[in-house]
Amino acid sequence: MLRIGQVAELSGLSARTIDYYTKKGLLAFKRSNANYRLYPQNVLQSLERIKWLQEQRMSLDEIAETMQVPSDEEVEPFVFEVQEEIHVLQQKLTTLEDAMKNTSQKEKELIYKDITEKLKVVMQRFI
The missing domain is CATH 1.10.287 (Helix Hairpins)
Structure with missing residues (x-):
């Protein structure tokens, strides 16, 4: 599990952007005992997917819908x-x-x- 600062550093995005995506429902997280948001390791793949979908001119609302559809990990x-x-x-x-x-x-x-x-x-x- 990664904290928001780690996700920001690894993804090259700002913590503010990650926070915004989280509030829009694009990124899943869990709370730690200390109330930190913890993101799963696959959050970086999710961010890459969001970036690509934005490049396809999808709105964040459309991306949120797309992200709800489970992806086939083999495909x-x-x-x-x-x-x-x-x-x-x-x-x-x-x-x-x-x-x-x-x-x-x-x-x-x-x-x-x-x-x-x-x-x-x-x-x-x-x-």
Whole structure:
């Protein structure tokens, strides 16, 4: 179990932010005999999940709902890996878009069509 200061130090967040997340119901804790809030070791994973969900433009209320759904501990690590891959691909797409600024509209359409078709094939595996 970790005290709020330890969670802040390990996560790089302020104690105030952790306190806010706790009050919003995003983080579970227990009270010690001395009335300190004690967070489980997996609180750092929860904070990473919150950070990622915020990056997906979810509100804290939406995140609170999402956090209530139990995650499959075997699946979640793969989800984070896929999310990282998506992030890398988004960066590559931005680079490609910058490189295509001087490309003709017809060529752009062909490239986007090819990318879209490949993406559809990949996404079908997840549906």
